[in-house]
Amino acid sequence: MTTSDLTTPVRLTFRERHESRIRQLRLYAYTFAASFSSMLGLVLVILFLALAAFGPWLAPYPEHTTGAFNMAERLQPPSADHWFGTDEMGSDILSRVIVGARTSLWIGLLITGIGAGIGIPLGIIAGYAGGWTRAAIMRFTELFLAVPGLALALAIVAALGPGITNCVIALAIVWWPGYVRLVEAKTLSVKEELFVESARSLGARTPWIMWHHILPNCWSPIIVKMSMDMGMAILAAASLGFIGLGARPPAPEWGAMISVARSYMPDWWWYSFFPGAAIFLTVLGFNLLGDGLRDILDPRSRER
Amino acid sequence: MSDLLEIRNYTLDIDTFDGPVHVLKDIDLTVRRGETLGIVGESGSGKTVLVRSVLGLAPKRARVVNGSIRFDGTDLSSLNDKGWKKIRGVRISMIFQDPMTYLNPLFSIGRQIGDVIAAHNRATGVSMSAAERRARSEELLDQVGIPDPARVCDQFPHQLSGGMRQRVLIAMALSGKPDLLIADEPTTALDVTVQAQVLDLINELVAKLNLTVIMISHDVGAIATVAKRCAVMFRGEIVEEGATEDILRAPQHDYTKRLLAAVPEIDAPLAARDEREPTRPLLEVKGLSKTYATKSSGGVRAVDDVDFAVSQGEVLGIVGESGSGKSTIARLVLRLVEPTAGAVTFDGSDITALNGEALRQMRRHMQLVFQNPHSALNGRHTIGDAIAEPFRIQSKLSRREIEANVEKLLDTVQLPKAFRYRYPHELSGGQKQRVCIARAVALKPKLLLLDEPTSALDVSVQAQILEFLRDLRAELDLTYLFISHDLAVVREICDRVLVMKRGKIVEQGPTAQIFEMPAQDYTQQLLASARKTAPSSLLADAGLAAAQ
């Protein structure tokens, strides 16, 4: 600390100004990369994101994903032409699995997005406000939590009719309470932190505190949960697809594919195997990623 | 006296993301049987790692680079699990800092002591029935001065007070009749009066059981009460070693000198205060009470009918042990906590009646500085953001103006401007406290409430901060309400002092009067306990002891 430091205005490069953040990120990257399972998760997630983004260009038979078929090549086992074999309409399963990634990830994204979008504000309000507001919100949330998610979603989709939109609506309805609970619990603990009191003593308004202090400190568990939930939402959507309440044909959706394909076990094992493996790997990827993120962002929090 | 413990050229690194940190550098230390050794050092000096290494409990990523530790002829570094069984708790045992976290909350006291005894029995081949173990547990508890040991045996840790828990831990440490007892900051988490009792107990036990003791502490006074010999650690090295008395009297190393100088002295002559004309009171508190509802009827009266006033420009100290309600007063004054009853008049207006915007506006005139600067700063914000926050909340300044103000404030608290881009966890405790103060004074408040602003800091840093607070007061014409448990600190900085106990004011008056002629028993008791660990008074004792 020299005197010049104190008098001359400081002009720093970007790298210098953000040195601490860069170091933090490097630390995250280092910790994350040190774990094999986290990296595996990251690779899987990137792989499926890429499939979702470029699926139609990657699929060897893109027309098979929009309803074209080839009855002459029904139920062919995996071969050079059809790596994953063909289904009961002669469509290329690889192409359908690839393009199905888009549907599944989109569903996952929508469900977690809507769930978090509803749950986070409610959770923060409930946690910070306390009193009647909290009681009301939490009562309502607990009501939803006590209802078995899949059964409720099933009932909703059965009432609304099958289809991706209805599937998303149903799952979003059962998904948000988890976020309320998580964020509320986190808010309750962050609220007690001295820096919140400090901000209050500076005369900060409630929205300011929620936005600048509570929310940023809730992000870690939220990100972890969202990553995990991406996987779980995809799984739930596939489950609905399996019961027969998922995406409408000809849109390829993994759960719906398995739902059809299960009748073709075991002789045409590839039909159900590959979509099943795709679901498994995607969900696995997001879970490993979430787990890895938890390790670096939020090592002490536990699964809720 | 034979050598019981011999540490030779001990060097230990801890691997971190940024490369290895040299935690212990070439430590040489010998402890002879029957000796009491103190190790003094501030946080980060490596003293805890050192004593834990003796028990083979070094941190996970630690790596011994060089050196050896020999205990009674055995090389400890070559021991396996089985070997340790014969050492830990049986021959070397340990007392820990925070008695709450070091007791398992789910098991009864009797069970925990009993299990330790059973483990020792297995290690030494003695057999003992459950009833015998129980009897021995009670005997141990009795030995450490716990009344009604039979009842305590059936209780759980959360049902005991801090002092009692520390006694339980000591009992556990003694259960194996160890040759060497290591006490790791045994008094740090305790109140002054309890501190004094625990230190007395250790001394008593040392005398009675002829123990060999290593005690580590950041508190020179505490060390001096127990240890006859003393080592000073600084950044992983032992900078000075010798008889405690000699070191206190004539420190050789620069660091030791600085350290001793920084210790606030309870009986130091009072600095000449600039005598001010009594001005109008800035803050007046009347009949202030706060009751927290509990499940049992009545509730807890955290603050009970308190009256006091702070004049413009004055430093009012509030002293009390934990649970005395002193922190609650600060929060009540700021209306961070709603009072149950009473009035707070600030600058002529009753703030208990304020609401919403008016309250928000009022808050800029009173600011609070917290005990723990680390948790008072949001870890997700840069220092720049943290200091800018008051402006963004309370003013309509442009981004550029705010930045200018932030740099100016960093100047004021003597931190480099580049700190704007740093995050709190990268700063030391003293630096963080400066940032907190910068935030507090950003809006040019009239009153600063300081809630134990130095108690989480090392002594040398504490001295700096206190110095800085004094300067700042002069510079910005501030009024302080200074809350502390540390009598010496209060004496050093305050004009007037208010002593609290269980939510009530016991005594208040000018500093000199309180410290020299305390009227109340409680105040006298506090002062006596504090003097017990004050280095100056120890010198006299030590001299006495040496003379005997």
Place this chain on the structure above:
Amino acid sequence: MLSFTLRKLAALVGTMLGIAALTFLITNVAPGDPARLVAGPNATEDMVETIRVQNGLDKPVTEQFVIYMSDLVRGDLGTSIVTTRPVLDELLRYAPATIELVLVAMALGILVGVPMGMLSAVYRNSWFDHATRIFSISGVALPAFWFGILLQLLFAVQMGWLPVSGRLPLVALPPEPITHLLLVDSLLRGQFDTFWTALKHIILPAVVLSFPCLASILRVNRAEMIEVLSSDHVVAARAHGLSSRRIVALYALKNAMLPTLAMIGLRFGWMLGSTVLVETVFDWPGIGLYAVSSALASDFKPVIGVTLLIGFFFIVANTIVDLAYAWIDPRLRNA
């Protein structure tokens, strides 16, 4: 204690009514005409109307809601349109199968998950730990329906070790009911053959159902163990010379069990919900299957009934968890 029980009971009743109202409203948003399904493909309009009137479907939804709720308060869950039987009777008929399945699956999850979590925390970062970590996350990621079919093919079709589906072989008479749980009843009646076959039938569905639950129990337990093992009191216990085994298996495990218990309570409800899938795959005649077939027929009173029942079990399970918490943690006992 009495007021505590009463309060719990009031909360339970309130939640149940809330669940019922919620499910009723959700399932009635869209049109669907179960009466027509039931009347048969060739039924004339007046025949369909007969069934509507009989089931009160001719009334406006709001009125149906009021009727349903007031019946519910009196303990009447309505009548299934498809089976024409009271929903309560049907639930009582199907619930034991589900309860048995869930209990076995939960036992499996706890008995495997807790020790594995413990071991992988103790041997942190060993190959065992890595393997369990991948295994546990795989457990959550495996689509139950797919996994179930795979297991069926492997163990029932290829190996022939276990039956494909169902609860008992066809000619085997179930034991005289005492608890309605086949495993328990067959033991109580001393029919060990029946017990053995019932056990063989329950293995596959229980494994499939327990997998995700096992995985999360394992994960929570591992994380908690790691935290507890690095906590101060464990350090102290080690310093006092307690053996590692005792510290891990007794001291640390008890501490780690608290959050694990919470997870078990949470997973219990989840598991009941998942029976919807597993029972479909294994033709397990429980409430999950009942819910699916009812939902597909737009016969919603059974669906509400199942939701209520699962909600009830969930709340009961969590109350038990609360009690276990208090039993384990002395700090909660006096509070």
Place this chain on the structure above:
Amino acid sequence: MMRKLVLSAMAAALLAGSFMASPASAFERTEDGEIIVFAGRQAIPVLDPHVRYDWSTRMVQQAVYDALVKYEGDPAEIKPWIAESWETSEDGKTWTFKLVENAKFHNGDPVNAEAVRYSFERGLKLNKGVAWMLKDFLAPEGVSVVDDYTVKFELKAPYAPFLSFLPWWFIVNPAEVQANEVDGDYGEAWLTENAAGSGPFKLGRWEPNVLYELQSVADYWKGWPQGENRPAGVIYRIIREPSAQRASLQRGEVDIVEGLTSDDYVQIANMPGIEIQNHKGMTTFGIKFNTQQGPTADINLRKAIAHALDYDALVQIYNGAASLQTSPLPDGMRGHIDVADIPRQDLEKAKEYLAKSEHPEGGITLEYVHVAGLEEARRIGLVLLDNLKALNINVEIKPEQWPNMVANGSRVETSPAMTSVYVTPISTDPDAVAYQYHKNSWGQYYAMAFYDNPEVSKMIDEARAATDWDKRADLYAKIQTQIVADQPEVFGMLQNRRWAHRDYLKGFQFSPVRFTGEVDLYPLWVEAE
């Protein structure tokens, strides 16, 4: 410690494996003889013969109850059963049945005229299930007891198909039913899971959604065709997954299954010990257009679509186990003719028709609704979607739950442009199918086309009242031609009925008039080796 753990886990797994490896059992055998196990996908929620009649329900009803007459054989014929003989009056309004005198209910009561009268009264008064077949022509009072074993039906108007419906009117035991009556419900609650019949089987264990056991009646009044080989009983077991059904059949846990996929039947046919029953059925598949509203109200568009569809694909979907419809009436039905110019794929023609329509360039999106879970219907949707691309018509495939689909299809406004519908005629009389095209049928699922040709309606009315078969045949020929010309639907195919069973199962008798999975359990028996 860890190694030990892993080793012991492996040992445990091996041990468990060796214990569980028990040989798969063949057919179930009890002290009384063999039990035939039939695996099906559909439960039997309500057994009451006058309340429900889907295929699984009817299969069990047919086993435990008797009717006046019974369908048997392929082509189906009406055989006397409880009724020994019958005669019709000149005007076709009065039918008199003479009953056999040795028939008795399972509890020993005789099956007499009163029982018959009561059963018909019950069916008509409950106004559920089978009631629609007769309610327009027969009032409950119209059935009267002439003597103990003679019963007389007086119809409101002559109704040619009358007899063809009687096999579905089972006779219940009035005494038993009345004994279990609650609040004048005609014993409806009781008969839900109980039976009061006289059939070859009586009910055994009744575990809804799991299994339904039927025990053969040793002294069945009509005797047993297989004599000594009569099985001890039949268990109808619910197995929902086709793969599980197949596995169970392979393992010999069940003896006959109904719900395999087309490909399964092909695959399993080659396996030793398994036989496939493959018979031409009467279930028609059609894609009904909404002829009253939207683009499909335009006959040219309908014709264009009908000519664009790849009909061969429809048969391929069933692996050849289907035949194309040549008329609205199924092949096996009396009065069926091959209509000459029934559309087949012809893109030229399709485009011609399209050019004449209101959407000459296509560019429209049409909804195709099918019942969720019906695989073949879904695939036909995919075929349609692909085929109509040639006409620049977009198809949106929409699976719907049956109740929702029926609800939407009951009104013109909500009925989708195209709906795939399977229809199984309830009798062999042409009226059973023809009447679907009568305007009076609007609101029924099979009339989702809302076909409205007054001339056709008139001819249908005429034909059902006529008693002279030649006259009727003539009318039905005209009706068929006209319906094809109006193209209210795409006439699809007739799917074959298939079952797979173990080869030791004998006595299987097919009759096309039964419902999809329904099997006559009466003649079945097991050939023990």
